[in-house]
Amino acid sequence: MASSKPEIAFIGLGAMGFGMATHLVNQGYKVxxxxxxxxxxxxxxxxxxxAATTPAEAVRGKDYCVCMVATAQQAQAVLWDGEHAAVPALPRGAAVLLCSTVPCSYVQSLEQQLLDGREGRPDLLLVDAPVSGGAYRAADGTLSIMAGATDAAIEKTRFLLQEMSDPAKLYIVAGGIGAGSNMKMVHQVLAANQILSTSEALGFAAHLGLDLKKAADAVIASQGKSWMFEHRSPRSLDPNFQPIASAVTIILKDTGIITAEARRAGFPTPMTSAAEQVYFTGVGRGYGADDDSSLVRLYWEGKGKVGPVAGTATTDEEKLALVVALLKGIHLCSAGECIAFASRLGLDLDQVFELCINAAGGSAMLEAVGPEMISLVKNAGGAAAGTQAGDNLEKVVSELQGAVDEAQRLKAPIFLGSQxxxxxxxxxxxxxxxTPAATSGAVVKVWGS
Amino acid sequence: MASSKPEIAFIGLGAMGFGMATHLVNQGYKVxxxxxxxxxxxxxxxxxxxAATTPAEAVRGKDYCVCMVATAQQAQAVLWDGEHAAVPALPRGAAVLLCSTVPCSYVQSLEQQLLDGREGRPDLLLVDAPVSGGAYRAADGTLSIMAGATDAAIEKTRFLLQEMSDPAKLYIVAGGIGAGSNMKMVHQVLAANQILSTSEALGFAAHLGLDLKKAADAVIASQGKSWMFEHRSPRSLDPNFQPIASAVTIILKDTGIITAEARRAGFPTPMTSAAEQVYFTGVGRGYGADDDSSLVRLYWEGKGKVGPVAGTATTDEEKLALVVALLKGIHLCSAGECIAFASRLGLDLDQVFELCINAAGGSAMLEAVGPEMISLVKNAGGAAAGTQAGDNLEKVVSELQGAVDEAQRLKAPIFLGSQxxxxxxxxxxxxxxxTPAATSGAVVKVWGS
Structure with a gap:
């Protein structure tokens, strides 16, 4: 049976790549x-x-090459640079799936290198196919994959994309090479902010004196919920921040792609830039290799050390409402930054929304306000055409302001909430x-059109 | 000679108050x-x-009372609360000069308490008279003073305001009680951002590998110059951050007044809020009692500990240009936040400008772009009427972006620069x-009108 399936070369066997490659082995491929x-x-x-000892040896005679290294620099090294690079060794007409999270600008430059008349390999079929979902879903063959390429390249590699993804979570992204990476990038706007909002909310809860386990359970049952909060908060509350599921340096790398590509496009990213500075601070403190949930330390370390402080919230119910208001405000704005950036990049916003609510970027706020935001950016001149399901913007602002006021009384830093x-x-x-009173999705307009 | 001068009560003999009170003694007053x-x-x-042992004892029989305690809470305690409070003990028609930096809302509530029919003291003359200039100028009688009050109160106390201030730096602020505090508050927008920008710039210079003393000298000779940089940078570069001239907690208190009053007015303060979160972080690290210039530690601590990094600037000249671009960008935006907030509060913008460039909030950027910003907010609908002395906004942005790009390569946090x-x-x-290409002052419009 295995003999009927094509041979696959797989470069980069880290936490994600190892799971993906092993899954293909288990599905009967010779990898x-x-x-x-x-x-x-x-x-x-x-x-x-x-096992192969060089990229060239791995790909020789293989019609399919999956590249799942950590960075664009590593991809360039294994694919192009030096005598053992993969590209020159690939047979004519082979497909290269670049699944790493890289800047759109890198994968587009890779396409240009391939198309180059003298030095290139215009016969190869490149697919820009970043993934999302973590090591468990990688090994399970149920990743989210966002793939951009020519029709011919998609056609040739569809079976392989399907093997590695959940049937409902394979997104073919219009726009060719770069579009897949752009889709991953706007999803990571949510990831970067919501990983950190988990630490910020639990740090704030600590300053408020809440029982953190109970607070986390209450958040998960509220409109402050996010996929990241559900997955990170248990590790934030572990005394050793275990298990290490994703290091600070990993989300910092993705954050850097967002802000650098945004600067290249002249697009403002006030939320993600604020998060990035906190990530830099965490790495500078020596937390880079630790789980990203451990950044809660940057938020709660000052508790009891900032002099006499007194908040005004007295009951657990009042305090929890402040934590939820903080998260709602942050997630409203991360949703706005995601959708406005996706619009600037010309992505299909309905596809962005569907992908994000079903992936690690999901949040209750995104679900509630995303459709209104999309309607607003599509009709830049007018009001939202769809239903206005979100709260009144003034109400969200007023509740968030209550949280920011209280954090100030407690001298608790809330970088994202104040932003x-x-x-x-x-x-x-x-x-x-x-304009009549705006619903909360109207915040998307602050990023311009 | 002394007998011809009125007796003065002076409450609050801290670093500033001691100098002010002693100066009055030296001028022949019985204090x-x-x-x-x-x-x-x-x-x-x-x-x-x-010496008096209670506020009441200090003021009994005195026609003038200067209050120079640290906070609104302390002012309320010494003036009103308890059996030894000052206000009930003051003779009819006496003047109270509140020189502490307090929120406008507090000094206005104090005015209301005085005017209250049954419990109040409507006969007293209150002057809202915060000061700026530091302990040396306090002792020298050359402070900047911004005084708001009724004409009668100003008339009665003018000699005393003149004794404590530089002749060119006594500003009578239109708008009565609260206007003086608002003037001080918008000045502190510059102070809060420029104290921290000094640390941020020197931290960035450290990540760039510059000789910090030479870099500081070069900044002072550049358009990145500010009064705060000149005064803070020598202490930032002292191994022990000595002498302690102004503690982190002091500027954090003023920062909190700005952001809290801005929230009360529904006004956005993205620059000052970003600074405040860093101040909270510094206090949480245990640096609260240290000189505010010591916050450079938060910026340079990661140098050499963030993994292999490489910038693109190679010569000292290129690196210095990045540091200057960072400061210019920050000071442009702190100027914008100051002037936009002053406009929202209804202050006389020409007076704001004159006060700020001659006080601790001064910067080369404020001098260059302030007049254009003021013209723009006065003529909200149209273009700037005055000369457009500032750089093209795109140019400032482009240079600032170069600094942010490089800081990202070095994994160096620059909270204010990225903001x-x-x-x-x-x-x-x-x-x-x-609109034709905007000059840099046009950034003031982002705060709304």
């Missing part, structure tokens, strides 16, 4: 793996894979005075 | 001081003052496309 880290290769052989409040204020300041 | 800290009172007696870049981007996004 030849390469990784710079020897013990990983041995483990891959024990799982039924074949979100200022952004909603800027949105209100730029709203035409003739 | 009765009160402070909760006994040794300070003894020192005041040694300097020729008289400033995003604000300028938001300003460009909201600029009518029909």
């Amino acid at each position: 030849t793996g390469f990784d710079v880290w020897g013990p990983t290769l041995e483990r891959f052989v024990a799982a039924g894979g074949l 979100a409040l200022n952004l909603t204020r800027l949105a209100l300041a730029h709203r035409p005075t003739t | 009765t001081g009160f402070d909760v800290w006994g040794p300070t009172l003894e020192r005041f007696v040694a300097a020729g003052g008289l 400033a870049l995003n604000l300028t981007r938001l300003a460009l996004a909201h600029r009518p496309t029909t």
Whole structure:
């Protein structure tokens, strides 16, 4: 049976790549793996894979090459640079799936290199196919995949994309090479902000004196809920922040892609930029290799050390409402930054929404206000055409302001929450005075059109 | 000679108050001081003052009372609360000069308490008279003073305001009680951002590998110059951040007044809010009592600990240009936030400008772009009427972006610089496309009108 399936080369057997490659082995493919880290290769052989000692050796004679290294620099090194690079060794007409999270600008430059008349390989079929879902779903073959390429390249590789993804979570992204990476990037706007909002909310809850486990359970049952909060908060509350599921340096890398690509496009990213500075601070404190949920330390370390402070919220119910208001405000603004950036990049906003609510970027706020935001950016001149399911913007602002007021009384830093409040204020300041009271999705207009 | 001068009660003999009260003694006034800290009172007696054991005792029979405690809470305690409070003990028609930095809302509530029919003291003349200039100028009688009050109260106390201020730096602020505090508050927008921008710029210079003393000298000779940079940078570069001239908690208190009053007015303060979160972080790290210049630690602590990084600037000249671009961008936006907030509060913008460039909030950028910003907010609908001395906004943004790009490569946090870049981007996004290329002062429009 296995013999009827094509041979696959797989470069990069890290936490994600190892799971993906091993899943393909389990599905009956003959997979030849390469990784710079020897013990990983041995483990891959024990799982039924074949090992190569160079990228060139891995791909020789293979019609399919999946590249799942960590960064664009690594991708360039294994695909192009030096005598053992993969590209020159690939047979004519082979397909290259770049599944790493890289900047759109990198994968587009890779396409140009391939198309180059003298040095290139215009016969190869490149697919820009970043993934999302974590190591468990990688090994399970149920990732979200967002793939951009020519029709021919998609056609040739569809079976392989399907093997690695959940049937409902394979997104073919219009726009060719770069569009897949852009889709991943706007999803990571949500991820970058919502990983950190989990730490910020639990740090704030600590300053408020709440029982953190109970607070986390209450958040998950509220409109402050996010996929990231559900997945990160248990590790934030573990004394050792275990298990290490995703390191601070990983989300920092993705955050850097967002802000650098946004600067290249002249697009403002006030939420993600604020998050990035906190990530830099965490890495500078020596937390880079720790689980990203451990950044709660940056938020709660000052508790009891900032002099005499007194908040005004007295009951657990009041305090919890402040934590939820903080998260709602942040998630409203991360949704706005995601959708406005996706619009600027020309992505299909309905596809962005569907992908994000079903992936790690999901949040209750995105579900509630996303459709209104999309309607607003599609009809830049007018009011939202769809239903206005969100709260009145003034109400969200007022509740968020209550949280920011209390954090100030407690001298608790809330980088994202105070940023979100200022952004909603800027949105209100730029709203035409003739418009009726805005629903909360209207904040999306602050990013411009 | 002394007998011809009125007796003065002086409450609050801290770093500022001691200098002010002692200066009055040296000018021949009979000054009765009160402070909760006994040794300070003894020192005041040694300097020729008289000591009282309660606020009430200090003011009894005195026609003038200067209050220079640290906070609104302390002012309320010494003036109103308890059996030894000052207000009930003051003779009819006496004047109270509140020189502490307090929220406008507090000094206005104090005015209301005085005017209250049954419990009040409507006969007293209140002056809202915050000061600026530091302990040296306090002792020298050359402070900046911004005084708001009724004409009668100003008339009665003018001689005393003149004794404590530089002749060119006594500002009578139109608008009565609260206007003086508002003037001080908008000045502190500059102070809060520029104290921190000094640390941020020197931290960035450290990540760039510059000689910090040479870098500081070069900044002072550049358009990145500010009064705060000149005064803070020597202490930032001292291994022990000495002398302690102004503690982190002091600027954090003023920062909190700005952001809280802005929230009360529904006004966005993205620059000052970002600074406040860093101040909270510094206090949480245990730096609250240290000199505010010591916050450079939060910026340079990661140098050498963030993994392998490489910038693109190679010469000292290129690196210095990035540091200057960072400061110019931050100071452009702190100027915008100051002037936009002053406009919202109804202050005389020409007076704001004159006060700020001659006080601790001064910067080369404010001098260059302030007049254009003022013209723009006065003529909200149209273009700037005055000369457009500032750089093209796109140029400032482009240079600032170079600094933010490099900081990202070095994984160096630049909270204010990245905020400033995003604000300028938001300003460009909201600029009518029909407008010709904006000069840099146009960023002021992002705060709304």
